[in-house]
Amino acid sequence: MLSSFSKRLKSKRFSRKSKAMIRPTFVGAIDQGTTSSRFLIFNQRGEVVATHQLEFAQHYPHPGWHEHDPEELVSSVETCVDGAVVEFEKQGHNREQIVAVGITNQRETTVVWDKTTGKALHNAIVWTDARSQELVRKLKHRIGASELISRCGLPLSTYPSVSKLLWLLENVTEVKEAYERGTLAFGTVDSWLTYKLNGGTARNIHVTDPSNASRTMFMNLESLKYDADLIDWFRLDRSKINLPNIVPSSDTEAYGSLATTSLKGTKITGCLGDQSAALVGQKGFTAGLAKNTYGTGCFLLYNVGPKPVISTHGLLTTVAFDFGEGKRMYALEGSIAVAGSSVKFLVDNFGFIESSSKLSALAEEVEDNGGCTFVTAFSGLFAPYWIDDARGTIFGITAYTQRGHIARATLEATCFQTQAILRAMEKDSGKPLTELLVDGGMCNSDLIMQTQSDFTGIKVNRPGMRETTALGAAIAAGLAVGVWNSFEDLENVNNEGRTFFKPQISEQEASKKFARWEKAVQMSKGWLNDE
Numbered sequence: 001m002l003s004s005f006s007k008r009l010k011s012k013r014f015s016r017k018s019k020a021m022i023r024p025t026f027v028g029a030i031d032q033g034t035t036s037s038r039f040l041i042f043n044q045r046g047e048v049v050a051t052h053q054l055e056f057a058q059h060y061p062h063p064g065w066h067e068h069d070p071e072e073l074v075s076s077v078e079t080c081v082d083g084a085v086v087e088f089e090k091q092g093h094n095r096e097q098i099v100a101v102g103i104t105n106q107r108e109t110t111v112v113w114d115k116t117t118g119k120a121l122h123n124a125i126v127w128t129d130a131r132s133q134e135l136v137r138k139l140k141h142r143i144g145a146s147e148l149i150s151r152c153g154l155p156l157s158t159y160p161s162v163s164k165l166l167w168l169l170e171n172v173t174e175v176k177e178a179y180e181r182g183t184l185a186f187g188t189v190d191s192w193l194t195y196k197l198n199g200g201t202a203r204n205i206h207v208t209d210p211s212n213a214s215r216t217m218f219m220n221l222e223s224l225k226y227d228a229d230l231i232d233w234f235r236l237d238r239s240k241i242n243l244p245n246i247v248p249s250s251d252t253e254a255y256g257s258l259a260t261t262s263l264k265g266t267k268i269t270g271c272l273g274d275q276s277a278a279l280v281g282q283k284g285f286t287a288g289l290a291k292n293t294y295g296t297g298c299f300l301l302y303n304v305g306p307k308p309v310i311s312t313h314g315l316l317t318t319v320a321f322d323f324g325e326g327k328r329m330y331a332l333e334g335s336i337a338v339a340g341s342s343v344k345f346l347v348d349n350f351g352f353i354e355s356s357s358k359l360s361a362l363a364e365e366v367e368d369n370g371g372c373t374f375v376t377a378f379s380g381l382f383a384p385y386w387i388d389d390a391r392g393t394i395f396g397i398t399a400y401t402q403r404g405h406i407a408r409a410t411l412e413a414t415c416f417q418t419q420a421i422l423r424a425m426e427k428d429s430g431k432p433l434t435e436l437l438v439d440g441g442m443c444n445s446d447l448i449m450q451t452q453s454d455f456t457g458i459k460v461n462r463p464g465m466r467e468t469t470a471l472g473a474a475i476a477a478g479l480a481v482g483v484w485n486s487f488e489d490l491e492n493v494n495n496e497g498r499t500f501f502k503p504q505i506s507e508q509e510a511s512k513k514f515a516r517w518e519k520a521v522q523m524s525k526g527w528l529n530d531e
């Protein structure tokens with residue numbers, strides 16, 4: 001089957017000549033993240049012309065649990081679309097100039113609904129949620145557990161969607177009943193949003209793209225189709241569960257169109273998990289390029305080319321993007337569960353600072369971490385360690401410790417874990433990385449980016465326009481409808497205002513610091529062993 005991108009390349013309708021005669025076109029991007037939803041409108045140069053953002057409620061019903069209200073995810077997106085369109089039209093544009101919309105989303109977060117009513121059957125279980133720890137511990141003893149990664153790219157842990165779905169099936173009567181009736185629909189946030197924004201049961205559009213499907217443990221990495229052996233291994237009955245159809249990340253038909261917002265009728269033509277979208281937004285189209293996104297969590301994606309590479313050093317393998325024949329790439333991924341959320345924790349739980357943007361100033365009140373190391377394992381430690389039973393631990397506190405030392409230890413935690421991931425990536429790929437492209441909320445801090453460059457010994461490259469995740473979704477959508485015809489068309493997009501951070505400490509000093517971090521990681525293990 002030809003992807004819509006390839007089909008469109010053959011279509012005269014989208015030729016450069018006809019485009020030159022019409023008004024400028026724009027592409028919208030829905031960015032549904034862990035802490036906020038956004039809608040951004042981009043012009044063909046990849047510049048943001050209008051935007052609207054809304055935070056929504058985080059629910060933590062028990063320690064280690066984390067939920068979102070699925071209806072609030074949808075309504076926050078709708079509000080953002082409407083808000084940005086108002087701003088866009090105030091500038092003299094017309095909403096019809098927005099020719100397509102892309103969706104990007106927090107990955108793994110699991111939504112279940114009844115396909116006959118279109119109603120969610122439980123709160124969304126967020127990717128950070130660790131409630132399935134016991135269930136996962138048992139699964140790890142099942143024969144074949146260690147081989148799953150070679151098929152789907154992910155190791156067993158509380159992180160992928162499957163562990164959340166299995167927990168729901170074991171613990172929530174409504175979910176179990178819908179499963180027995182055959183009406184249970186499962187989806188990651190992209191599927192849920194697409195379904196609802198298309199009007200729910202009215203059109204019943206139930207789809208996902210490979211970058212999102214590769215976070216479930218149900219998809220075969222080579223075929224990009226559901227793998228019957230994987231589904232059997234989890235003892236799920238495929239005839240009782242409605243899984244979203246896996247379609248290319250850029251497609252003119254499969255994702256339908258917006259039915260519930262002021263952009264009624266505008267086609268959804270792109271879909272990417274947020275970390276894949278950031279790689280695309282950074283134009284990481286070729287093997288050897290890597291980006292690190294410092295959002296709620298932090299995720300390093302290294303483009304390994306058109307064939308998946310399975311890690312033997314604690315990394316994940318994921319579909320980077322699937323834009324059709326010859327335009328499918330895979331990535332090695334290092335996932336850090338806690339990054340910006342540790343900064344938010346200092347703001348919300350301890351009142352150390354009034355907002356995240358003040359973290360650097362507090363950290364700069366002191367010269368160093370004063371001997372403190374903070375292992376921010378709020379829901380266990382992800383890559384490259386995968387320690388489910390660790391919890392957040394601060395080592396080295398003395399009567400000398402000030403708030404500034406804790407602030408420094410907090411920001412260093414993400415930089416150290418990134419360093420550990422880069423070491424693992426070097427071992428898996430055999431090639432040292434020479435430059436790291438960065439984005440996400442935490443990269444606004446110069447101190448954090450300098451620390452990152454110091455620890456890893458490589459250049460950190462920060463773009464001026466940092467909404468790269470949304471830009472990636474817009475690119476996926478725009479490629480489908482001819483706003484851009486090829487990757488070459490994107491050559492001049494998002495090049496301006498770059499800042500480079502170069503290492504300022506010696507390799508020896510960096511290694512000494514890293515050894516202390518590794519010691520702290522080992523000491524944080526097993527905290528929950530006796531529960």
Ligand SMILES: Nc1ncnc2c1ncn2[C@@H]1O[C@H](COP(=O)(O)OP(=O)(O)O)[C@@H](O)[C@H]1O
Pocket residue numbers: 033034035036294295296297339340341342343344356357358359360440441442443444445
């Ligand atoms: N200047 C800053 N210094 C440190 N952390 C920051 C700064 N600005 C934002 N953050 C952190 O970045 C995170 C938000 O980043 P964002 O990329 O919007 O995340 P997400 O997409 O996961 O919602 C928040 O957790 C916040 O604490």
Ligand SMILES: O=P(O)(O)OC[C@H](O)CO
Pocket residue numbers: 033034035105106107108127273274275295296297298
């Ligand atoms: O919300 P973010 O940007 O931290 O991203 C969440 C990830 O997609 C989870 O895998």
